[in-house]
Amino acid sequence: PAHRRLKTPLLYATNYEGGACDRYVFSFNTVPNQELEKLLPELVKRAGNTFYLFGADYVWPQKMFEQAGVLINGLGGKVVGKEFVPFGTKEYTPIVRRIKESGAKVVLKALPGADGITFIKQAEDFGLMKEVTIGFLGFAETYLGAFGAGKGQNMWVTVPFAASIDDPKVKDFVARVRKSAGNDVPISHYLMTHYNAIRAVEAALKKTGKADRESLVNGLEGLTIDIPTGPMTIGKADHHVTMNMYLARTEGAGLAVVQPMGSLAPQAGCAKK
Structure with missing residues (x-):
């Protein structure tokens, strides 16, 4: 990979499947266990224990569904259907229909981008949203405006941040974003x-007192900083982050936090050496 060849840090801030364990890679979002471990028990408790896994x-x-299947089995649940579709599917x-016929109480969805929007719109049109509970993996508030007014409600997620969190630091962060980007911009x-x-990066460079690539890597390893939702620690060995997570559901144009889940460490998927 280019980052390894060039010995240049890659800072990755989107959720992903884990396993990118490299001196020059740092992950600042979630890996599967951080998104699934707390979400699935809540879905079983609130909706039922039969799952349909659907994604791109x-x-x-x-990889998300591999881990989800293990967790669902451990909860006494059952996967009654699983399928993947190519990007660009329109219908x-x-x-x-298959989801309805399966008898699933929960649909665990991992279908990002425009395809995910199309699916939810069609699920709404055919009444599926009234019959099942959606666990939305990789959710962002930007989706909600695309579903249409009053659509895509009561979908369940676990996220490291929601703009509705009732905390002074979160409120300050949201206010600063609104001042910079405008009041109508979704904050995910x-x-x-x-x-x-x-x-x-700022904290790591201050920590080392040097501004070069190797010093940045050294400064990031094991670093703890205060973020809007509390402390965030970068693993010294795996370069993935431990941070607070929140159970939430879609409500109106945003997320309503149902329960803070506390700090949750990543299972980065790094091979043991």
């Missing part, structure tokens, strides 16, 4: 994690 046909949904009616956890990455 690439590595992130595949989801047959899939909606992706915005915060990218902000966190920049803050970490």
Whole structure:
């Protein structure tokens, strides 16, 4: 990879499947266990223990569902259906029908971007949203405006940030974003994690007192900084972050936090040496 060849740090602030363990890679968002461990028990408790796993046909949904299957079995649940679709799929009616016929109480969805929007719209049109509970993996508030007014409600997520969190530091962060970008811009956890990455660079360089690539790597390893939701620690060995997580559901144009989940460490998927 280019970052290794050039010995240049890669700061990755989007959730992903884990396993990128390298001196020059730092992950500032979630890996599967951080998104699934607290979400799945809540879905079983609130909706039922039969799951339909549905996502795009690439590595992130595949790895997410591998871990989800293990956790669901451990909860006494059952996966009654699983399927992946290629990017660019336009017609989801047959899939909606299969989900309905499966008897699933929960749909665990890992279908990002425009495809995910299309699926939710069609699921709404065919009444699926009234029959199942959606666990939305990789959620961002930017989706909600695309679903249409009053659509995409009561979908469940676990995230490291929501703009509605009742905390002075979160409120200050949201206010500063609004001042910079305007009141109509959705503020998602992706915005915060990218902000966190920049803050970490600043702190790491101050820590080492040097401004070169190797010093940055050394400064980031094991670093703890204060982010809008509390402390965030970068693993010294795996370069993934431990941070606070929140159970939330979609409500109106944003997320309503149901329960703070506390600090949750990543299972980065690094091979033991």
